Amino acid sequence: MLVLLPPSEGKAASGDGAPVALERLSLPGLTAARGAVLDALVGLCRGDEDTAAEVLGLTPGLRGEIAKNAGLLTAGARPAAEVYTGVLFDNLGLAGLDAAAYERAERSLLVFSGLWGAVRVSDRIPSYRCSMGVKLPGLGALGAYWRSTMVDVLPEVADGLVLDLRSSAYAAAWKPAGEVVSRTATVRVLQERNGKRTVVSHFNKATKGRIVRDLLVTGAEPKTPGELMDALLELGHRVELAAEGTARKPWQLDVVVTEVH
Template identity: 45%
Template structure:
């Protein structure tokens, strides 16, 4: 099973790992594209105003540009510990047992605007780049990633659980993946997408999938794991699930 998580805009600072080694990351087929993007992003960081504009940042976020300037030299941390925020708080990998953490590292991966996709143990630096950004000379990240990332993900033979958000799903289509979305339901039965519930419940589902001793192989197995975790799940189509939460 491959559970594909969305990344987060916020990243933990620092790290205990050596500087980035692209050859050590999973999916070596993506190395050339990763290097091209890192070089473009670190070069862009030499021009702070241009970086702020391209990345959609305010002047108060100039430290994010500095992170990009130090991509090759800054310390690294495992991907599942680098990303922070609501989803990763709910996932809470640091509280998993040793056996569960091993399963999390094997089963969970993170979609990334900079790295395409990384596995849980891949050591990466803090950076700032979003799926909807464009970089000078390269264009949109969708145009950069789709030709190289889609073939890599298409080769995954296991059950793929797609928890990515829209901007990251656009970087690579995965035709046979099980898509999961989260909707809130009010007292009148009306449903809508909401950011906080979306992230926290996807984090809960990811944690349950990391903890379950038997790796799910079918959509039915996936539903059972979600139900056991206390999530209300509905099957919208053969490979589409919806987690419903009260507004």
Template identity: 40%
Template sequence: MKILLPPSETKRPGGNGAPLDVSALALPGLAAARHEVIDALIDLAGDEDHARRVLKLSAKQAGDIAHNRMLRSAATMPAVDRYTGVLFDALDSGSLAPASRRWLGAHVWIHSAPLGPIGALDPIPPYRLAAGTSLPGLPPLRRHWADATTEAIAGEDPDFILDLRSEAYVALGPVPDAVASCYVRVVTEHGRALNHFNKKSKGLLVRALAEDRARLRSLRMLRTWADRRGFVLRSADEPGVEELVVAE
């Protein structure tokens, strides 16, 4: 099983890892596409006013441009520790046992805008780029990433994919049709979609999977595990979509 997570806009600063090594990231077939986005971000960072407009940053966020300028030289940390926010706070990877963190590294991809899907333990620097951004010199990120990412995922030949991404990141790399998968939507008992609890519930779900170091190869096995663990999963009206039901 592979799990696809969205990134977060907020990131932990600093790090003590070596600078970014694109060749060492998960899904190595995406290396060329990654270098193109990195180069475009570094070039853009050379003009702060233009970068603020393209990245839609406020004056208080202008410091993020420096992160982009240093993408190839800044210190790194594991991606799952770099990202903060509701989902990653609920996952709380730093408090997991070493074996559970290794499970994250083997089973979780986090879908970043500049690098595509990366392994949870892949070391990355801080950056600023959203899924809907169009960078000078490149096509919109959806066109830049979608086909290449789908092909790279297919090349990994996963037996089952649990897709917990937001729709914006699904568009950057749809799961191949030939791969068994389910997309998870968080809802209340009455079917109302949630926002804050959507992210928190996904983080708690992945944490529980990591704690158990689950070996799941199908939707049926996921449902059995979820029932035992107290998570409520039910089929949605749309094919390939599961609803994770939480209290309001």
């Protein structure tokens, strides 16, 4: 099973060790593209601060992220599992997994990124600020930029069930195609209250984090979207089939919650 995750906007500080080594990151087919984005981002942030803030969509309170990006070539790297924070990753709780569950996380989780394209949780990266919606000078919109590279790289690792939990901005970087579509499932989180259902936003991330944690902790290995639905039901989640997959569209599962916290 391959689980596709969005990153978090908030990130822990960079580490104290060696800087990122692009050639050591997973998915080596992305190395050249990562180098180009890294150089473009660092160059932007070493230039005019107002321009960098506008391109990156930073509020005045986040201008410190520009200096962080400017120093990415020498900043200490740490495992992506420690860099990404936020609601989804808090509820995923990678640091609290036992050795077997963490090994499954290293093998199955893939975090999408405007800077790195996609990384495994064991890949060592520095803290950065660059969303997939950014248009970098010389490269253009990062979603389209990464899509042209990932179309050849991602199918190599998407050889089983694909659980796609990305937000729309990060889903733009790679869309399952061909026979991969038929074994891809997306998840929508709905809150039910007084007989009415609504799509939740903040708690969407929390629920998705819990779902992935439950799968990792129990060692569930569903091979099809149908088996995934069965596994989640057995784990106590209220799951419904919203749309069966076709040759062009992934399966869509709805997870219904009554309490959001």
